[in-house]
Amino acid sequence: MVWRTLVASNFSTCPNGSIQWIWDVFGECAQDGWDEASVALGLVSIFCFAASTFPQYIKACKTGNMDQALSLWFLLGWIGGDSCNLIGSFLADQLPLQTYTAVYYVLADLLMLTLYFHYKFKKRPSLLSAPINSVLLFILGTVCITPLLSSTDPVAVPREGFRGRTLLSVEPGNKPFTKKEVVGFVIGSASSVLYLLSRLPQIRTNFVRQSTQGISYSLFALVMLGNTLYGLSVLLKNPEVGQSEGSYLLHHLPWLVGSLGVLLLDTIISIQFLVYRNHDADAASEREPLLPS
Numbered sequence: 001m002v003w004r005t006l007v008a009s010n011f012s013t014c015p016n017g018s019i020q021w022i023w024d025v026f027g028e029c030a031q032d033g034w035d036e037a038s039v040a041l042g043l044v045s046i047f048c049f050a051a052s053t054f055p056q057y058i059k060a061c062k063t064g065n066m067d068q069a070l071s072l073w074f075l076l077g078w079i080g081g082d083s084c085n086l087i088g089s090f091l092a093d094q095l096p097l098q099t100y101t102a103v104y105y106v107l108a109d110l111l112m113l114t115l116y117f118h119y120k121f122k123k124r125p126s127l128l129s130a131p132i133n134s135v136l137l138f139i140l141g142t143v144c145i146t147p148l149l150s151s152t153d154p155v156a157v158p159r160e161g162f163r164g165r166t167l168l169s170v171e172p173g174n175k176p177f178t179k180k181e182v183v184g185f186v187i188g189s190a191s192s193v194l195y196l197l198s199r200l201p202q203i204r205t206n207f208v209r210q211s212t213q214g215i216s217y218s219l220f221a222l223v224m225l226g227n228t229l230y231g232l233s234v235l236l237k238n239p240e241v242g243q244s245e246g247s248y249l250l251h252h253l254p255w256l257v258g259s260l261g262v263l264l265l266d267t268i269i270s271i272q273f274l275v276y277r278n279h280d281a282d283a284a285s286e287r288e289p290l291l292p293s
Contacts, residue, residue, distance in 0.1 A: 026098075034236050041233035046101060048226030053108045055218035060115050067120035069214025071205040075116055077198025079109035081258075084191035091183055185254060192258025199265035206272045210279055217273050224266045227259040 022030045022039055030036045060066040086102040206212050234256060239248040249256070 038233045038237040041229045045226040045229035052222035055216035059216040063214045065214040071201035073201035081191045081194035088187040188254035231259045
């Protein structure tokens, strides 16, 4: 109630008004149809990213070769990028929805990493299996309780009115970067670099195996769709009052470069799915038992 009251007091600072629920949930002013489309595309992109890992979970349970199909460095790079998003959400004092979304991404990555080690140690037992499982469980618990520990102040602090995209974004304006802006920019850049680097080991793994068997293409298809929609949502968003388009793009440059770069590398992986599909089909037919004549 306190938070809603404080937010409502800032609602009038939107220059041309806004849709109330967009302001309440995201703290963004939707001045016109472009801003509304930006918010809608951003929401759909979140759902694409959130749902992308489920097809791989199912594929892993069916094939049981996730440790061979996916590169460990691909998973570590992915979880590193999402961890940067989570850290940035706390440093930038993001809205609860954005913080919980970042937590969900990290939890989904940890679950995928857990499945990777489960199938790896199931086939090749190792003394390291127990310590690794313990560390993963500890990280899972830490990620789950971190948002609760950070909400120590029951009284919400009023947020500045008329803010743009807030997830790992720095404050707008044609002015020198503040210390907080520099931190956000660096974290966003690190996140983008990790996302980009994570794809290279997976491309190499597919090339060495000459196969994409054990990998769900829906994982990459949903991520590609999410990155496309996210890039469009940023480009459709109107710059803040007093901010030029060039300044707006500069402040969002790390996330745009990361989204477009990952989209390009995921396109290469998509091509690998097409190139190796006949090889995978032949390998699957060879494993089928012969019926008695």
